[in-house]
Amino acid sequence: xxxxxxxxxxxxxxxxxxxxxxxxxxxxxxxxxxxxxxxxxxxxxxxxxxxxxxxxxxxxxxxxxxxxxxxxxxxxxxxxxxxxxxxxxxxxxxxxxxxxxxxxxxxxxxxx
Amino acid sequence: xxxxxxxxxxxxxxxxxxxxxxxxxxxxxxxxxxxxxxxxxxxxxxxxxxxxxxxxxxxxxxxxxxxxxxxxxxxxxxxxxxxxxxxxxxxxxxxxxxxxxxxxxxxxxxxx
Numbered sequence: 001x002x003x004x005x006x007x008x009x010x011x012x013x014x015x016x017x018x019x020x021x022x023x024x025x026x027x028x029x030x031x032x033x034x035x036x037x038x039x040x041x042x043x044x045x046x047x048x049x050x051x052x053x054x055x056x057x058x059x060x061x062x063x064x065x066x067x068x069x070x071x072x073x074x075x076x077x078x079x080x081x082x083x084x085x086x087x088x089x090x091x092x093x094x095x096x097x098x099x100x101x102x103x104x105x106x107x108x109x110x111x112x
Numbered sequence: 113x114x115x116x117x118x119x120x121x122x123x124x125x126x127x128x129x130x131x132x133x134x135x136x137x138x139x140x141x142x143x144x145x146x147x148x149x150x151x152x153x154x155x156x157x158x159x160x161x162x163x164x165x166x167x168x169x170x171x172x173x174x175x176x177x178x179x180x181x182x183x184x185x186x187x188x189x190x191x192x193x194x195x196x197x198x199x200x201x202x203x204x205x206x207x208x209x210x211x212x213x214x215x216x217x218x219x220x221x222x223x224x
Contacts, residue, residue: 002154029210032212032213034213034215040217041215041217041218042155042202042204042215043215044213044214047211047212055212056212087154087155089155091210098160098168098209099157099160099167099168100145100213101157102147102154102155102156102157104152104153104154105154
């Protein structure tokens, strides 16, 4: 089942902060975050695993609330290069089903 | 290290034809996933292969099929093409199921 992302779009000025949320109706094993710039392939940002383990870019911050099946991506002091569409992907259950299902994306625009 | 390579980059087909897309994963990666991307729908999961076995399948009709070879390269086939199959098809590779993924640039399929 496809996770729900919010907001669908956000516009920032350089230096401002943003939070992108991802929620699922099913128990989650992991949450992945990717960013896709226009005309390019999605790029991995971070993976958050049940139990608290995280792997990803040092400058990216995210949280994973296992009980609420929710994750949030925190973008602080945004830069122009942060512009793009952010996708969260979720893997459910015990982790034995590795199917990664993505949300519809959040379009982030950072203006000078 | 070479990235994920998808060929061809662009395809134009007519309704009723069939098409085969190819994906070469990053060296050492044994898992390959396929996604369909259309405007507003995000990344729709098609299937995932690991060690030549299909591990997961999305909610697509049987016209969509795939396979993985012993060298981890994967192909995706769509038979009896429909107008609605026009999309960007993305391949992603990872060390194993559940690991973060590296995406290829995609194959843009247009069905006329």
